[in-house]
């Protein structure tokens with residue numbers, strides 16, 4: 265729970281909300297409830313990306329029966345530096361045996377580029393969201409950066 269404030273700040277950032285299915289502001293207590301639920305759920309993994317010891321973003325992996333859903337956010341002050349691409353690549357490498365799904369808002373050019381680079385392909389659109397899929401592939405370990413569990 266140590267990362268709760270950071271994660272809420274990133275979630276309530278204007279650009280994050282614009283690119284989310286739910287556009288509204290999340291209040292502190294609702295966020296804490298949500299975070300506690302995620303951290304207790306073995307089917308969900310909430311990771312914090314760190315660069316030189318500084319938290320720069322988050323990736324969540326939600327495991328369903330047939331696939332794993334990936335979602336990601338980069339800290340506002342660290343966007344546009346290639347970190348989103350790197351952290352999603354690292355996350356994908358953790359689950360090479362899984363079929364992956366990512367939901368991306370139409371017009372979110374950066375996330376589309378990230379998804380393409382990580383091997384996703386556009387499958388279909390639903391409302392203002394696109395569903396991108398990545399088949400099971402083998403991954404390779406990458407050095408340097410790290411992804412740690414949120415709350416660690």
Ligand SMILES: CC(C)(COP(=O)(O)OP(=O)(O)OC[C@H]1O[C@@H](n2cnc3c(N)ncnc32)[C@H](O)[C@@H]1OP(=O)(O)O)[C@@H](O)C(=O)NCCC(=O)NCCS
Nearest residue numbers: 280283336337338343344345346347348349373374375377
């Ligand atoms: C979307 C987001 C994750 C991107 O992360 P980022 O670290 O800023 O992105 P990167 O710097 O890794 O850039 C990703 C790609 O977008 C490209 N890009 C950068 N700025 C761009 C722009 N204005 N328009 C289009 N593409 C752009 C980059 O060239 C890069 O492509 P490349 O790897 O082929 O060169 C980040 O901006 C963010 O957290 N936004 C708010 C929340 C959000 O949208 N989450 C994603 C939900 S799916």
